[in-house]
Amino acid sequence: xxxxxxxxxxxxxxxxxxxxxxxxxxxxxxxxxxxxxxxxxxxxxxxxxxxxxxxxxxxxxxxxxxxxxxxxxxxxxxxxxxxxxxxxxxxxxxxxxxxxxxxxxxxxxxxxxxxxxxxxxxxxxxxxxxxxxxxxxxxxxxxxxxxxxxxxxxxxxxxxxxxxxxxxxxxxxxxxxxxxxxxxxxxxxxxxxxxxxxxxxxxxxxxxxxxxxxxxxxxxxxxxxxxxxxxxxxxxxxxxxxxxxxxxxxxxxxxxxxxxxxxxxxxxxxxxxxxxxxxxxxxxxxxxxxxxxxxxxxxxxxxxxxxxxxxxxxxxxxxxxxxxxxxxxxxxxxxxxxxxxxxxxxxxxxxxxxxxxxxxxxxxxxxxxxxxxxxxxxxxxxxxxxxxxxxxxxxxxxxxxxxxxxx
Numbered sequence: 501x502x503x504x505x506x507x508x509x510x511x512x513x514x515x516x517x518x519x520x521x522x523x524x525x526x527x528x529x530x531x532x533x534x535x536x537x538x539x540x541x542x543x544x545x546x547x548x549x550x551x552x553x554x555x556x557x558x559x560x561x562x563x564x565x566x567x568x569x570x571x572x573x574x575x576x577x578x579x580x581x582x583x584x585x586x587x588x589x590x591x592x593x594x595x596x597x598x599x600x601x602x603x604x605x606x607x608x609x610x611x612x613x614x615x616x617x618x619x620x621x622x623x624x625x626x627x628x629x630x631x632x633x634x635x636x637x638x639x640x641x642x643x644x645x646x647x648x649x650x651x652x653x654x655x656x657x658x659x660x661x662x663x664x665x666x667x668x669x670x671x672x673x674x675x676x677x678x679x680x681x682x683x684x685x686x687x688x689x690x691x692x693x694x695x696x697x698x699x700x701x702x703x704x705x706x707x708x709x710x711x712x713x714x715x716x717x718x719x720x721x722x723x724x725x726x727x728x729x730x731x732x733x734x735x736x737x738x739x740x741x742x743x744x745x746x747x748x749x750x751x752x753x754x755x756x757x758x759x760x761x762x763x764x765x766x767x768x769x770x771x772x773x774x775x776x777x778x779x780x781x782x783x784x785x786x787x788x789x790x791x792x793x794x795x796x797x798x799x800x801x802x803x804x805x806x807x808x809x810x811x812x813x814x815x816x817x818x819x820x821x822x823x824x825x826x827x828x829x830x831x832x833x834x835x836x837x838x839x840x841x842x843x844x845x846x847x848x849x850x851x852x853x854x855x856x857x858x859x860x861x862x863x864x865x866x867x868x869x870x871x872x873x874x875x876x877x878x879x880x881x882x883x884x885x886x887x888x889x890x891x892x893x894x895x896x897x898x899x900x901x902x903x904x905x906x907x
Contacts, residue, residue, distance in 0.1 A: 539567045540806035544814070545575040545582075545597035553826045554814065561813045568806045579793070586612050586798065595801040596811050601635040601792040604643045605705070605865030613796045614804070615641035620812060631855055632832035635792030635862050639705070644794030647815040648829040651854035652687065652788045653847070654678075655761045656750035657743075658770035666750065669777040669786065673732025676749035679739035682724060682884035685877040687752060690787040693861050695720035695779045699872070704864030713894075713901040719780030721893045724883045735884065740764065758828045758847045771846050773853045790860035792832065824848070868904045875903050 546554045551574050558570040575598065576585045582599035583606050590612050599607070607613045616624070621642045625633045632646040656666055661676045672678055681687050692699070696716040701709020712720070727733045736742050739751040744764045752774075753761065762769045774786040795811040797804065813819065817839075820831040824842060830851045831837050842848045854860050863869070879896055882888035888896055 540803035541569045543594040544572045545594035547579050548574045557814050557819050583607050590800040593798050595798050595807040596795050599796050602863035602865050602869050605638045606867040608638045608643050613643050614799045629832050632792050636794050638865055644796040645811040645815040646792050646794040646832050647820055648793040649832050649855050650791045651851050651860045652752050652754045653850040654772050656770050657768045659768040660749040666772050667775050669775045672775055673730055677732050677734055678750040679734045679736050679742045679748040680752045681737050682735050683881040688880050692720045693787040694784045700864040700866055713897045717897045718893045721883045723779050755828045755851055771850045773850050788860045790855055790862045872904050
Protein backbone atom coordinates (compact mmCIF):
# COMPACT_ATOMS: atom_id res chain seq x y z
CA UNK A 501 0.00 0.00 0.00
CA UNK A 502 1.65 3.15 -1.20
CA UNK A 503 0.28 5.49 1.45
CA UNK A 504 3.12 7.98 1.46
CA UNK A 505 4.11 7.45 -2.16
CA UNK A 506 0.64 8.29 -3.40
CA UNK A 507 0.38 11.26 -1.09
CA UNK A 508 3.69 12.66 -2.23
CA UNK A 509 2.70 12.68 -5.88
CA UNK A 510 1.05 15.95 -5.04
CA UNK A 511 -1.79 16.89 -2.77
CA UNK A 512 -4.35 19.08 -4.47
CA UNK A 513 -6.42 19.53 -1.37
CA UNK A 514 -7.14 23.11 -0.39
CA UNK A 515 -6.56 23.82 3.28
CA UNK A 516 -9.82 23.48 5.18
CA UNK A 517 -11.20 26.40 7.11
CA UNK A 518 -9.67 26.09 10.52
CA UNK A 519 -11.92 25.57 13.50
CA UNK A 520 -11.24 24.39 17.01
CA UNK A 521 -11.30 20.64 17.40
CA UNK A 522 -14.26 19.31 19.32
CA UNK A 523 -13.66 18.14 22.86
CA UNK A 524 -12.72 14.51 23.33
CA UNK A 525 -15.70 12.30 24.02
CA UNK A 526 -13.56 9.64 25.62
CA UNK A 527 -11.95 6.37 24.54
CA UNK A 528 -10.44 3.32 26.13
CA UNK A 529 -6.97 1.92 25.78
CA UNK A 530 -6.02 -1.40 24.24
CA UNK A 531 -6.16 -3.17 27.59
CA UNK A 532 -9.81 -2.30 28.08
CA UNK A 533 -12.08 -5.34 28.34
CA UNK A 534 -15.40 -3.61 28.91
CA UNK A 535 -17.63 -1.65 26.60
CA UNK A 536 -20.57 0.65 26.97
CA UNK A 537 -23.81 -1.26 27.32
CA UNK A 538 -25.22 0.85 24.52
CA UNK A 539 -25.52 -0.92 21.19
CA UNK A 540 -23.55 0.66 18.38
CA UNK A 541 -23.02 0.27 14.66
CA UNK A 542 -19.67 1.47 13.35
CA UNK A 543 -18.08 1.97 9.94
CA UNK A 544 -14.34 1.45 9.45
CA UNK A 545 -12.49 2.82 6.44
CA UNK A 546 -9.31 1.05 5.30
CA UNK A 547 -7.44 0.81 2.01
CA UNK A 548 -8.76 -1.56 -0.64
CA UNK A 549 -6.10 -4.24 -0.15
CA UNK A 550 -6.69 -4.25 3.59
CA UNK A 551 -10.43 -4.92 3.55
CA UNK A 552 -10.23 -8.76 3.69
CA UNK A 553 -8.01 -9.03 6.75
CA UNK A 554 -9.57 -6.13 8.62
CA UNK A 555 -12.93 -7.83 8.18
CA UNK A 556 -11.45 -10.80 10.06
CA UNK A 557 -10.04 -8.52 12.77
CA UNK A 558 -13.38 -6.73 13.07
CA UNK A 559 -15.17 -10.07 13.36
CA UNK A 560 -12.97 -10.98 16.34
CA UNK A 561 -13.74 -7.57 17.81
CA UNK A 562 -17.50 -8.10 17.58
CA UNK A 563 -17.14 -11.49 19.28
CA UNK A 564 -15.61 -9.68 22.25
CA UNK A 565 -17.93 -6.67 22.08
CA UNK A 566 -21.19 -8.37 21.16
CA UNK A 567 -23.23 -5.16 21.32
CA UNK A 568 -21.13 -3.46 18.62
CA UNK A 569 -21.49 -4.07 14.91
CA UNK A 570 -18.68 -3.12 12.49
CA UNK A 571 -18.88 -2.56 8.75
CA UNK A 572 -15.46 -2.61 7.06
CA UNK A 573 -15.35 -0.79 3.71
CA UNK A 574 -12.64 0.65 1.51
CA UNK A 575 -11.77 4.32 1.88
CA UNK A 576 -13.36 6.40 -0.90
CA UNK A 577 -9.99 7.52 -2.29
CA UNK A 578 -7.49 5.68 -0.10
CA UNK A 579 -6.05 6.61 3.29
CA UNK A 580 -3.62 8.99 1.59
CA UNK A 581 -6.65 11.19 0.91
CA UNK A 582 -8.29 10.78 4.31
CA UNK A 583 -8.47 14.50 5.05
CA UNK A 584 -10.17 15.27 1.75
CA UNK A 585 -12.65 12.40 2.03
CA UNK A 586 -13.61 13.14 5.63
CA UNK A 587 -13.77 16.88 4.91
CA UNK A 588 -16.42 16.45 2.22
CA UNK A 589 -18.97 15.67 4.94
CA UNK A 590 -17.62 14.55 8.32
CA UNK A 591 -21.11 13.50 9.46
CA UNK A 592 -21.20 10.90 6.69
CA UNK A 593 -17.60 9.72 7.00
CA UNK A 594 -16.57 6.52 8.81
CA UNK A 595 -16.54 6.43 12.60
CA UNK A 596 -12.94 5.19 12.49
CA UNK A 597 -10.64 5.71 9.54
CA UNK A 598 -7.04 5.17 8.55
CA UNK A 599 -4.85 8.22 8.05
CA UNK A 600 -1.14 9.05 7.57
CA UNK A 601 0.31 11.10 10.39
CA UNK A 602 1.14 14.20 8.33
CA UNK A 603 -2.60 14.85 7.91
CA UNK A 604 -3.49 14.65 11.59
CA UNK A 605 -2.62 18.27 12.35
CA UNK A 606 -4.76 19.45 9.47
CA UNK A 607 -7.72 17.33 10.55
CA UNK A 608 -7.37 18.30 14.22
CA UNK A 609 -7.36 22.00 13.36
CA UNK A 610 -10.40 21.53 11.11
CA UNK A 611 -12.27 19.76 13.90
CA UNK A 612 -12.56 16.43 12.08
CA UNK A 613 -10.93 14.32 14.80
CA UNK A 614 -10.72 14.27 18.59
CA UNK A 615 -7.75 13.49 20.82
CA UNK A 616 -7.76 10.00 22.30
CA UNK A 617 -8.69 9.67 25.98
CA UNK A 618 -6.05 10.24 28.69
CA UNK A 619 -5.98 6.49 29.45
CA UNK A 620 -5.46 5.61 25.77
CA UNK A 621 -2.76 8.27 25.45
CA UNK A 622 -0.97 6.85 28.49
CA UNK A 623 -1.11 3.36 26.99
CA UNK A 624 0.25 4.54 23.63
CA UNK A 625 3.13 6.44 25.24
CA UNK A 626 4.06 3.45 27.41
CA UNK A 627 3.63 0.52 25.04
CA UNK A 628 4.39 1.81 21.55
CA UNK A 629 7.79 2.76 20.14
CA UNK A 630 8.47 6.40 20.98
CA UNK A 631 8.50 7.66 17.40
CA UNK A 632 4.99 6.22 16.91
CA UNK A 633 3.46 8.16 19.78
CA UNK A 634 5.37 11.26 18.71
CA UNK A 635 4.14 10.82 15.15
CA UNK A 636 0.47 10.98 16.17
CA UNK A 637 0.88 13.86 18.61
CA UNK A 638 -0.34 17.31 17.63
CA UNK A 639 0.09 20.26 20.00
CA UNK A 640 0.69 17.94 22.93
CA UNK A 641 -2.28 15.63 22.35
CA UNK A 642 -2.46 12.22 20.68
CA UNK A 643 -4.97 12.08 17.82
CA UNK A 644 -4.73 8.53 16.49
CA UNK A 645 -3.96 4.95 17.46
CA UNK A 646 -0.72 4.11 15.58
CA UNK A 647 -0.26 0.73 13.97
CA UNK A 648 2.63 0.92 11.46
CA UNK A 649 5.74 2.86 10.54
CA UNK A 650 6.86 3.41 6.99
CA UNK A 651 10.19 4.54 5.62
CA UNK A 652 11.79 3.80 2.28
CA UNK A 653 14.78 1.50 2.05
CA UNK A 654 17.07 0.21 -0.69
CA UNK A 655 16.01 -3.00 -2.43
CA UNK A 656 18.58 -4.67 -4.67
CA UNK A 657 19.54 -7.71 -6.69
CA UNK A 658 22.18 -9.46 -4.61
CA UNK A 659 23.49 -11.39 -7.61
CA UNK A 660 24.52 -8.07 -9.15
CA UNK A 661 25.40 -6.00 -6.10
CA UNK A 662 27.00 -6.96 -2.80
CA UNK A 663 26.02 -5.80 0.67
CA UNK A 664 29.20 -3.71 0.66
CA UNK A 665 28.39 -2.12 -2.71
CA UNK A 666 25.09 -0.69 -1.49
CA UNK A 667 26.50 1.04 1.56
CA UNK A 668 27.69 4.05 -0.46
CA UNK A 669 25.92 5.90 -3.29
CA UNK A 670 29.14 6.22 -5.29
CA UNK A 671 29.83 2.49 -5.18
CA UNK A 672 26.20 1.63 -5.77
CA UNK A 673 25.91 3.80 -8.85
CA UNK A 674 29.30 2.80 -10.28
CA UNK A 675 28.65 -0.94 -10.04
CA UNK A 676 24.96 -0.90 -10.89
CA UNK A 677 21.98 1.29 -11.72
CA UNK A 678 19.50 2.50 -9.10
CA UNK A 679 16.03 3.70 -10.04
CA UNK A 680 14.36 6.59 -8.23
CA UNK A 681 11.97 9.45 -8.89
CA UNK A 682 13.06 13.07 -8.83
CA UNK A 683 9.48 14.22 -9.46
CA UNK A 684 8.42 12.82 -6.08
CA UNK A 685 9.14 15.07 -3.09
CA UNK A 686 8.44 12.28 -0.62
CA UNK A 687 11.27 10.25 -2.14
CA UNK A 688 13.87 12.93 -2.81
CA UNK A 689 13.33 15.87 -0.44
CA UNK A 690 15.06 14.07 2.49
CA UNK A 691 18.41 14.71 0.77
CA UNK A 692 17.78 18.17 2.22
CA UNK A 693 17.91 16.60 5.69
CA UNK A 694 21.16 14.86 4.82
CA UNK A 695 22.50 18.26 3.79
CA UNK A 696 21.72 19.59 7.26
CA UNK A 697 18.45 21.47 6.79
CA UNK A 698 15.18 21.30 8.74
CA UNK A 699 11.57 21.33 7.65
CA UNK A 700 9.32 23.14 10.14
CA UNK A 701 11.89 22.96 12.92
CA UNK A 702 13.09 20.20 15.21
CA UNK A 703 9.62 18.81 15.91
CA UNK A 704 7.97 19.46 12.54
CA UNK A 705 5.44 21.84 14.08
CA UNK A 706 7.28 25.17 13.90
CA UNK A 707 5.94 27.19 10.96
CA UNK A 708 9.01 29.45 10.94
CA UNK A 709 11.49 26.67 11.69
CA UNK A 710 12.53 25.61 8.17
CA UNK A 711 16.20 26.16 7.29
CA UNK A 712 16.44 24.90 3.71
CA UNK A 713 16.70 28.47 2.43
CA UNK A 714 20.44 28.34 3.10
CA UNK A 715 23.77 27.18 1.73
CA UNK A 716 22.92 23.69 2.97
CA UNK A 717 19.79 23.81 0.84
CA UNK A 718 21.84 24.92 -2.16
CA UNK A 719 24.17 21.97 -1.54
CA UNK A 720 21.21 19.58 -1.72
CA UNK A 721 20.05 21.14 -5.01
CA UNK A 722 23.55 20.67 -6.39
CA UNK A 723 23.32 16.99 -5.48
CA UNK A 724 20.03 16.62 -7.36
CA UNK A 725 21.50 18.31 -10.40
CA UNK A 726 24.59 16.10 -10.37
CA UNK A 727 22.49 12.93 -10.61
CA UNK A 728 21.28 13.86 -14.07
CA UNK A 729 24.72 12.97 -15.45
CA UNK A 730 25.21 9.96 -13.17
CA UNK A 731 24.92 6.91 -15.45
CA UNK A 732 24.17 4.78 -12.41
CA UNK A 733 20.96 6.69 -11.65
CA UNK A 734 17.72 6.21 -13.60
CA UNK A 735 14.83 8.66 -13.35
CA UNK A 736 11.53 6.82 -13.51
CA UNK A 737 8.04 6.91 -12.04
CA UNK A 738 7.85 3.11 -12.32
CA UNK A 739 10.92 1.66 -10.67
CA UNK A 740 9.31 -1.74 -10.21
CA UNK A 741 8.90 -2.15 -13.96
CA UNK A 742 12.52 -1.19 -14.57
CA UNK A 743 13.63 -3.72 -11.96
CA UNK A 744 11.47 -6.38 -13.57
CA UNK A 745 12.96 -5.68 -16.99
CA UNK A 746 16.46 -5.93 -15.55
CA UNK A 747 17.30 -2.36 -16.51
CA UNK A 748 18.24 -1.52 -12.93
CA UNK A 749 19.72 -3.50 -10.08
CA UNK A 750 18.38 -1.45 -7.18
CA UNK A 751 15.43 0.78 -6.31
CA UNK A 752 14.41 3.12 -3.50
CA UNK A 753 11.01 1.95 -2.29
CA UNK A 754 8.89 1.28 0.79
CA UNK A 755 7.61 -1.80 2.64
CA UNK A 756 4.32 -1.52 0.72
CA UNK A 757 6.11 -2.87 -2.38
CA UNK A 758 8.28 -5.48 -0.65
CA UNK A 759 6.09 -8.42 -1.72
CA UNK A 760 6.17 -7.31 -5.37
CA UNK A 761 9.93 -6.86 -5.25
CA UNK A 762 10.38 -10.33 -3.74
CA UNK A 763 8.36 -11.77 -6.60
CA UNK A 764 10.53 -9.95 -9.13
CA UNK A 765 13.93 -10.82 -7.63
CA UNK A 766 13.15 -14.20 -6.12
CA UNK A 767 16.24 -15.76 -4.53
CA UNK A 768 18.24 -12.65 -5.42
CA UNK A 769 16.08 -10.38 -3.23
CA UNK A 770 17.95 -8.22 -0.74
CA UNK A 771 17.16 -5.10 1.26
CA UNK A 772 19.28 -2.60 3.16
CA UNK A 773 19.06 0.83 4.79
CA UNK A 774 19.85 3.80 2.58
CA UNK A 775 23.51 4.30 1.60
CA UNK A 776 25.86 7.15 2.44
CA UNK A 777 25.95 10.08 0.02
CA UNK A 778 28.24 13.06 -0.45
CA UNK A 779 26.57 16.45 -0.05
CA UNK A 780 28.38 19.75 0.30
CA UNK A 781 31.73 17.98 0.40
CA UNK A 782 30.72 15.80 3.34
CA UNK A 783 29.88 12.09 3.43
CA UNK A 784 26.57 11.74 5.25
CA UNK A 785 23.73 9.30 5.71
CA UNK A 786 21.08 9.48 2.99
CA UNK A 787 17.81 10.09 4.83
CA UNK A 788 14.14 9.34 4.22
CA UNK A 789 10.79 10.55 5.46
CA UNK A 790 9.35 8.49 8.30
CA UNK A 791 5.60 8.10 8.35
CA UNK A 792 3.31 6.73 11.03
CA UNK A 793 0.05 5.18 9.93
CA UNK A 794 -2.80 5.23 12.41
CA UNK A 795 -6.53 5.05 12.99
CA UNK A 796 -8.34 8.22 13.97
CA UNK A 797 -11.80 8.70 15.43
CA UNK A 798 -14.29 10.92 13.64
CA UNK A 799 -15.31 13.75 15.97
CA UNK A 800 -18.81 13.55 14.47
CA UNK A 801 -19.36 9.90 15.44
CA UNK A 802 -22.43 9.20 17.54
CA UNK A 803 -20.64 6.29 19.21
CA UNK A 804 -17.38 7.76 20.46
CA UNK A 805 -16.66 5.18 23.15
CA UNK A 806 -17.35 2.23 20.85
CA UNK A 807 -15.28 3.85 18.09
CA UNK A 808 -12.38 4.29 20.51
CA UNK A 809 -12.61 0.65 21.55
CA UNK A 810 -12.55 -0.41 17.90
CA UNK A 811 -9.53 1.79 17.10
CA UNK A 812 -7.65 0.38 20.09
CA UNK A 813 -8.52 -3.20 19.17
CA UNK A 814 -7.46 -3.01 15.53
CA UNK A 815 -4.07 -1.67 16.59
CA UNK A 816 -3.36 -4.28 19.27
CA UNK A 817 -0.56 -6.86 19.03
CA UNK A 818 -2.59 -9.51 17.22
CA UNK A 819 -3.91 -7.01 14.67
CA UNK A 820 -0.47 -5.50 13.99
CA UNK A 821 1.02 -8.94 13.44
CA UNK A 822 -1.80 -9.81 11.03
CA UNK A 823 -1.12 -6.58 9.12
CA UNK A 824 2.56 -7.50 9.03
CA UNK A 825 1.88 -11.01 7.75
CA UNK A 826 -0.75 -10.00 5.19
CA UNK A 827 0.66 -6.71 3.91
CA UNK A 828 4.19 -6.30 5.21
CA UNK A 829 3.25 -3.48 7.56
CA UNK A 830 5.95 -2.71 10.14
CA UNK A 831 4.46 -2.82 13.68
CA UNK A 832 4.96 -0.06 16.25
CA UNK A 833 3.60 -1.78 19.36
CA UNK A 834 6.67 -2.87 21.31
CA UNK A 835 5.39 -6.40 21.98
CA UNK A 836 4.68 -6.88 18.26
CA UNK A 837 8.04 -5.40 17.25
CA UNK A 838 9.79 -7.88 19.54
CA UNK A 839 7.99 -10.89 18.05
CA UNK A 840 10.05 -13.44 16.12
CA UNK A 841 8.04 -12.81 12.95
CA UNK A 842 9.11 -9.17 12.88
CA UNK A 843 12.64 -9.65 14.20
CA UNK A 844 13.36 -12.25 11.51
CA UNK A 845 11.99 -10.11 8.69
CA UNK A 846 14.84 -8.39 6.77
CA UNK A 847 12.48 -5.71 5.44
CA UNK A 848 11.26 -4.88 8.94
CA UNK A 849 14.87 -4.71 10.16
CA UNK A 850 15.81 -2.28 7.39
CA UNK A 851 12.76 -0.09 8.00
CA UNK A 852 13.34 -0.05 11.75
CA UNK A 853 16.94 1.00 11.13
CA UNK A 854 15.70 3.79 8.86
CA UNK A 855 13.29 4.85 11.62
CA UNK A 856 16.22 5.74 13.88
CA UNK A 857 17.46 9.34 14.30
CA UNK A 858 19.94 10.29 11.62
CA UNK A 859 18.32 7.99 9.06
CA UNK A 860 14.92 9.63 8.71
CA UNK A 861 12.79 12.58 9.74
CA UNK A 862 9.23 12.22 10.95
CA UNK A 863 6.78 13.75 8.51
CA UNK A 864 5.60 17.13 9.84
CA UNK A 865 1.89 17.56 10.58
CA UNK A 866 1.38 21.26 9.96
CA UNK A 867 -1.55 22.07 7.64
CA UNK A 868 1.02 23.72 5.35
CA UNK A 869 2.31 20.25 4.41
CA UNK A 870 -0.34 20.22 1.67
CA UNK A 871 1.39 23.25 0.15
CA UNK A 872 4.82 21.78 0.73
CA UNK A 873 4.07 18.59 -1.22
CA UNK A 874 2.75 20.57 -4.18
CA UNK A 875 5.46 23.20 -4.37
CA UNK A 876 8.61 21.28 -3.43
CA UNK A 877 8.30 18.63 -6.15
CA UNK A 878 8.76 21.07 -9.09
CA UNK A 879 11.83 22.52 -7.38
CA UNK A 880 13.48 19.11 -7.12
CA UNK A 881 12.56 17.92 -10.61
CA UNK A 882 13.42 21.27 -12.17
CA UNK A 883 16.85 21.21 -10.54
CA UNK A 884 17.46 17.61 -11.62
CA UNK A 885 16.39 18.34 -15.21
CA UNK A 886 18.56 21.45 -15.37
CA UNK A 887 15.59 23.73 -16.03
CA UNK A 888 16.41 25.53 -12.81
CA UNK A 889 19.95 26.88 -13.12
CA UNK A 890 22.52 27.16 -10.31
CA UNK A 891 22.18 30.94 -10.43
CA UNK A 892 18.50 30.49 -9.53
CA UNK A 893 18.93 28.09 -6.62
CA UNK A 894 18.90 30.67 -3.81
CA UNK A 895 15.92 32.52 -5.26
CA UNK A 896 13.94 29.31 -5.74
CA UNK A 897 14.62 28.17 -2.18
CA UNK A 898 13.53 31.56 -0.86
CA UNK A 899 10.35 31.36 -2.93
CA UNK A 900 9.47 27.92 -1.54
CA UNK A 901 10.16 29.05 2.02
CA UNK A 902 7.82 32.01 1.55
CA UNK A 903 5.10 29.87 -0.01
CA UNK A 904 4.92 27.32 2.79
CA UNK A 905 5.15 29.90 5.58
CA UNK A 906 2.52 32.29 4.28
CA UNK A 907 -0.23 29.96 3.07
